[in-house]
Amino acid sequence: MANLENLVEIANPQxxxxxxxxxxxxxxxxxxxxxxxxxxxxxxxFKAEVAGDELAAKRxxxxxxxxxEGVRIQHTFSSIEEFSPPFLTPxxxxxxxxxxxxxxxxxxxxxxxxxEKGIDYYRPWIFxxxxxxxxxxxxxxxxxxxxxxxxxxGESKRKFMFFAVGVDDARxxxxxxxxxxxxxxxxxxxxxxxxxxxxxxxxxxxxxxxxPGEMVALQSPVAAGWxxxxx
Amino acid sequence: xxxxxxxxxxAPPAARGNLRVFGSSAVGPxxxxxxxxxxxACAYEILPPALCAIAVADGLGSAAHSDLGAQTxxxxxxxxMVDQAASNPGEDLGRLLQAGVAAARAALERVAGDTACPLRxxxxxxxxxxxxxxxxxxxxxxxxxxxxxxxxxxxLLSGPGESEYANEVIPLTSKDWARAVRVATPLDGVKGIMVxxxxxxxxxxxxxxxxxxxxxxxxxxxxxxxxxxxxxxxxVKDIKELLLSAKMSEHSEDDKTLVVAILQTPxxxxxx
Numbered sequence: 425m426a427n428l429e430n431l432v433e434i435a436n437p438q439x440x441x442x443x444x445x446x447x448x449x450x451x452x453x454x455x456x457x458x459x460x461x462x463x464x465x466x467x468x469x470f471k472a473e474v475a476g477d478e479l480a481a482k483r484x485x486x487x488x489x490x491x492x493e494g495v496r497i498q499h500t501f502s503s504i505e506e507f508s509p510p511f512l513t514p515x516x517x518x519x520x521x522x523x524x525x526x527x528x529x530x531x532x533x534x535x536x537x538x539x540e541k542g543i544d545y546y547r548p549w550i551f552x553x554x555x556x557x558x559x560x561x562x563x564x565x566x567x568x569x570x571x572x573x574x575x576x577x578g579e580s581k582r583k584f585m586f587f588a589v590g591v592d593d594a595r596x597x598x599x600x601x602x603x604x605x606x607x608x609x610x611x612x613x614x615x616x617x618x619x620x621x622x623x624x625x626x627x628x629x630x631x632x633x634x635x636p637g638e639m640v641a642l643q644s645p646v647a648a649g650w651x652x653x654x655x
Numbered sequence: 656x657x658x659x660x661x662x663x664x665x666a667p668p669a670a671r672g673n674l675r676v677f678g679s680s681a682v683g684p685x686x687x688x689x690x691x692x693x694x695x696a697c698a699y700e701i702l703p704p705a706l707c708a709i710a711v712a713d714g715l716g717s718a719a720h721s722d723l724g725a726q727t728x729x730x731x732x733x734x735x736m737v738d739q740a741a742s743n744p745g746e747d748l749g750r751l752l753q754a755g756v757a758a759a760r761a762a763l764e765r766v767a768g769d770t771a772c773p774l775r776x777x778x779x780x781x782x783x784x785x786x787x788x789x790x791x792x793x794x795x796x797x798x799x800x801x802x803x804x805x806x807x808x809x810x811l812l813s814g815p816g817e818s819e820y821a822n823e824v825i826p827l828t829s830k831d832w833a834r835a836v837r838v839a840t841p842l843d844g845v846k847g848i849m850v851x852x853x854x855x856x857x858x859x860x861x862x863x864x865x866x867x868x869x870x871x872x873x874x875x876x877x878x879x880x881x882x883x884x885x886x887x888x889x890x891v892k893d894i895k896e897l898l899l900s901a902k903m904s905e906h907s908e909d910d911k912t913l914v915v916a917i918l919q920t921p922x923x924x925x926x927x
Contacts, residue, residue, distance in 0.1 A: 425889055426880055428897035433872030436857045437906040479685075479908065542862035547820045582819075633685065633908070 439482045440544035443534045445527045449554035450492035454514040466621035467509035473625035480632040491523030492516040520558035521567045548584040557595035579604035610651035619650035677890040678914025681898035685908030695910040696725035698733040706787045707916045708736040713852040715778040724777030731762035752794035778826040792841040797824045804847035809869040813839040847917040854909035881917040
C-alpha cells in the first residue's frame with residue numbers, strides 16, 4: 425500500500441484568518457471610575473483566552489486603534505500569539521470619526537495582504553468601545569456623513585461586521601446613528617469590562633471554529649450579562 | 656420524527672477495462688472533537704465501456720442532518736446520471752449533469768417530507784462530474800473543486816466559486832439553488848479527474864487575489880499514483896489514510912473527500 429502522505433505537498437498550509445480591530449476610546453474621561461484600568465485588564469484577559477483556544481489562536485489576527493490624544497495604531501495586525509496588549513493611558517478628546525476611518529482602512533489593507541498571499545479569511549470585525557461622543561465630527565457635517573456612509577456600506581456590502589459598545593455617559597443616540605441598522609449599539613452594564621471581553625473572546629472562538637456555509641450565532645450580550653440594547 | 660437511517664461515507668471502488676475510479680470521505684479532527692459525524696459523502700459508478708459518473712457532497716456543519724443530506728444527494732445524483740446515460744447513449748453530458756443535480760435536490764425534498772426534517776437540516780454542497788471517453792464535464796453547487804488531467808497539464812474544471820469569506824457558501828437546499836448551479840465548459844483530451852471538498856482546498860489549490868489555480872505539488876503525485884493502481888479497494892484505503900493523516904489535518908479541521916477517476920495507460924497499469 426502506498427503512503428500518499430509522503431507523496432503530496434500542501435499548497436497553502438495556512439489556516440483561514442479572522443482579522444479583528446479593537447477600536448478603543450482613551451479620551452480623558454476614561455481615567456474616571458477605573459475605566460482605563462478595567463480596559464487594560466480586559467485586553468490582557470482577551471489575549472489569554474483567545475491564545476488558550478487552540479483554533480482561535482491559529483486564526484484570530486488582532487489590531488488595536490485608540491482615539492484620545494489623536495488617533496493611534498497601538499498595535500498593527502498580528503496573530504494573537506504575537507499580540508502583547510499595549511498599556512493604554514487616558515487623555516485628550518474623542519476623535520472617533522478619524523478612529524473609525526483608520527480602523528476601516530486597516531481592515532481593507534489587511535484583506536489585500538491576505539489576498540496577495542492566498543490566505544483565506546473570515547468576515548472581519550471592528551469592535552468599538554467608547555464612553556463619550558465624537559469631538560471631531562458633528563451630525564450632518566462632511567466627516568460625519570463620510571464615516572456613517574462607510575460604516576453602513578461596510579455592513580451592507582459585508583465588508584466587515586461592526587460592533588459598538590457605549591460605556592457610562594456614552595451618547596447612545598449618536599452611536600445608534602453611526603452603527604448599522606442591523607447591528608444596534610450595546611450599552612455596557614455597570615462597567616462589566618471583564619464580561620465584555622469574555623464574550624468577545626468566546627465569540628471569536630465560535631467564528632474560528634465555524635465551517636463553510638455556517639452563519640455563526642453569537643451569544644447575546646444581554647444573555648451574557650454585560651450589555652443591554654437600548655430601545 | 657422518524658428515526659433517520661445511518662449513512663456510509665465510503666463507496667466501493669469500481670474497475671472496468673482501463674477506466675478506474677476510487678475515493679473516500681473521512682471525518683475531520685474538528686468534527687471528532689465536537690462529536691459530529693462525517694458530513695462529507697461520495698458516490699461513483701462506471702457505465703461500461705467508457706463513462707464514469709462521480710458525485711461528492713459536503714454537509715454544512717450547522718445543519719443537524721447534513722450527513723444524511725450529503726449521502727442522499729450523491730446517491731440520487733449518480734443513480735440518475737448513470738441510468739439516463741444507459742438509456743440514452745450519446746446523451747449530452749450537460750443534460751446528464753443537470754438531471755443529476757435536479758435528482759439530488761428532489762431526493763433531499765423527499766427525505767425532508769418523509770422524515771418531517773426541515774430541508775435546511777439536510778444542507779450540503781454538491782460536485783458532479785462525468786468522464787466519458789476523454790471528455791469531462793461538471794456541474795457544481797458550493798465550494799470544493801474538480802481538477803482535470805490533460806495533455807496540457809492539470810486544469811481547474813470547476814473551482815470553489817465566488818466567495819470572499821472562508822465560511823459562506825450557497826447549499827443545494829437554498830431557495831436559489833437552481834441559479835447557484837455552475838456548469839463547466841466541457842474539456843477534451845482528459846485522462847484523469849479529481850474531485851474534492853473544501854477540506855482539501857488549501858492543499859490542492861493556490862489562491863491569488865481571489866482566483867484559484869491547481870497546485871501540481873498536490874494533484875500530480877495523486878494522478879501518477881492513480882495511474883498505477885491495480886487493486887481499487889487498496890486505493891480507497893490509501894486515500895482514506897491520506898485524508899486522516901497529520902499532514903492533511905494540520906491545516907484543515909474539516910471533513911475531507913477525494914475521488915479520482917483515471918484512464919490508465921495500458922503500459923503503466925501494473926503496480927510495480
